Amino acid sequence: MTSVFIHNFGCRVNQAEAFAWSEQLAASGFFVEKDWRRSEIIVINSCALTSRAEADVRQFIRRLYREAPEVRLIVTGCLTEKSKELVKSFPNVFSVIPNSAKPRLVEEIKRLTGNKGEKIENSRYRSRALIKIQDGCNAHCTFCIIPSLRGQSKSVPQDEVIKQVEEAVARGYKEIVLAGIHLNSYGLDFNQPGSFLELLKNLVRISGLHFLRLSSLDPRLIPAELLDFLISEEKICPHFHLSLQHASPAVLKKMGRKSTPEEYSWILNYLRKGRPEASLGADILVGFPEEGEADYELLRNFLTSSPLTYFHVFSYSPREGTPAANWLQVKEKTKKQRAEELRQLSRQKNQEFKKKFIGQILPAIVIKRKGAQLELLTTNYFKVLIDNRVVATPGQLVKVRINEVSPQIVKGEIV
Numbered sequence: 001m002t003s004v005f006i007h008n009f010g011c012r013v014n015q016a017e018a019f020a021w022s023e024q025l026a027a028s029g030f031f032v033e034k035d036w037r038r039s040e041i042i043v044i045n046s047c048a049l050t051s052r053a054e055a056d057v058r059q060f061i062r063r064l065y066r067e068a069p070e071v072r073l074i075v076t077g078c079l080t081e082k083s084k085e086l087v088k089s090f091p092n093v094f095s096v097i098p099n100s101a102k103p104r105l106v107e108e109i110k111r112l113t114g115n116k117g118e119k120i121e122n123s124r125y126r127s128r129a130l131i132k133i134q135d136g137c138n139a140h141c142t143f144c145i146i147p148s149l150r151g152q153s154k155s156v157p158q159d160e161v162i163k164q165v166e167e168a169v170a171r172g173y174k175e176i177v178l179a180g181i182h183l184n185s186y187g188l189d190f191n192q193p194g195s196f197l198e199l200l201k202n203l204v205r206i207s208g209l210h211f212l213r214l215s216s217l218d219p220r221l222i223p224a225e226l227l228d229f230l231i232s233e234e235k236i237c238p239h240f241h242l243s244l245q246h247a248s249p250a251v252l253k254k255m256g257r258k259s260t261p262e263e264y265s266w267i268l269n270y271l272r273k274g275r276p277e278a279s280l281g282a283d284i285l286v287g288f289p290e291e292g293e294a295d296y297e298l299l300r301n302f303l304t305s306s307p308l309t310y311f312h313v314f315s316y317s318p319r320e321g322t323p324a325a326n327w328l329q330v331k332e333k334t335k336k337q338r339a340e341e342l343r344q345l346s347r348q349k350n351q352e353f354k355k356k357f358i359g360q361i362l363p364a365i366v367i368k369r370k371g372a373q374l375e376l377l378t379t380n381y382f383k384v385l386i387d388n389r390v391v392a393t394p395g396q397l398v399k400v401r402i403n404e405v406s407p408q409i410v411k412g413e414i415v
Contacts (some may be wrong), residue, residue: 001030021105040113061093135181140184155186165206169208182216183218217242220258242282279309283314284313286328286338289324370385385412
């Protein structure tokens with residue numbers, strides 16, 4: 001039996017693709033390994049969003065060549081679109097699959113191995129089912145290369161999404177994560193345009209579905225009707241992550257993002273009022289070209305006063321082929337200082353928010369064993385550690401009482 005390991009870099013969409021491949025591989029007689037050291041084939045789903053992401057992919061490939069030169073590598077993802085010849089130059093790379101050919105990845109593995117095995121019962125690749133409902137992006141922000149790597153926005157037909165969710169629920173998954181590069185643009189590319197809200201309303205009607213979690217949302221595409229649904233539907237996880245990027249009107253304009261800090265603030269406060277238990281997150285890009293001290297102060301003050309409970313902070317890195325790469329760059333030292341300051345603010349706000357839940361009981365999914373403990377994920381996005389002696393298995397839906405919150409961990413107990 002041929003063993004395959006899938007290593008993801010980057011976004012939730014890559015994770016959702018890997019989840020689908022794991023299901024297809026098991027159905028084709030492959031064993032999906034959890035440790036690359038025991039694998040005969042390694043699939044690398046790469047990322048090229050930042051220069052750091054690219055470097056991480058290259059470093060991993062080199063490590064594999066040093067430590068396991070006999071393992072065959074299949075590389076796919078955004079780095080193969082941006083630097084195909086570089087990827088092909090590594091001696092341990094047997095096959096390079098562009099994003100457009102990802103649906104044929106499992107067939108390529110079967111071709112390389114000559115595998116004609118029958119379906120096997122494989123351990124779950126993830127404790128939650130990740131389903132890709134959309135790919136690509138039409139926004140063309142001035143800093144982003146993703147549209148050139150993944151193409152125009154394309155949505156999975158609604159009937160197919162519903163079928164995938166129904167199948168995942170039938171296999172026992174308690175939580176479904178919907179992933180997309182530009183998630184809430186879902187349906188706008190159909191001949192008869194549909195809507196993200198319409199899809200969500202149909203999904204929550206599926207019998208046996210417990211929770212539906214959404215990946216990153218674009219605040220420019222959140223109409224009032226969608227907001228009302230998000231705060232009123234109990235099956236929607238109280239966890240909303242928005243791609244805000246900045247809060248300076250001047251920087252937002254240079255980014256090509258037709259939105260304002262006032263609009264951001266209104267959406268965040270609406271979500272907070274409607275779902276007070278919700279984790280509210282954001283993607284923040286610091287050190288954008290020509291970002292002055294006044295722009296940064298606007299961003300920091302916005303984040304401090306907002307109801308956001310955490311933010312993912314990225315330092316801007318020039319991407320060849322984008323307009324912003326040719327503009328006046330902020331010094332690296334300044335970027336680093338600003339990014340670290342905002343990350344510290346995020347850690348502080350996140351801890352303060354979590355402390356409000358000490359003594360409360362929250363629904364959670366068992367994610368994995370972690371040493372002598374189990375790791376759980378609550379519906380509002382708290383990673384909680386509990387005693388491993390408790391009888392619980394990954395994917396199981398439980399209720400957990402929050403007992404302790406520290407800067408590093410949250411501890412609790414199943415009740």
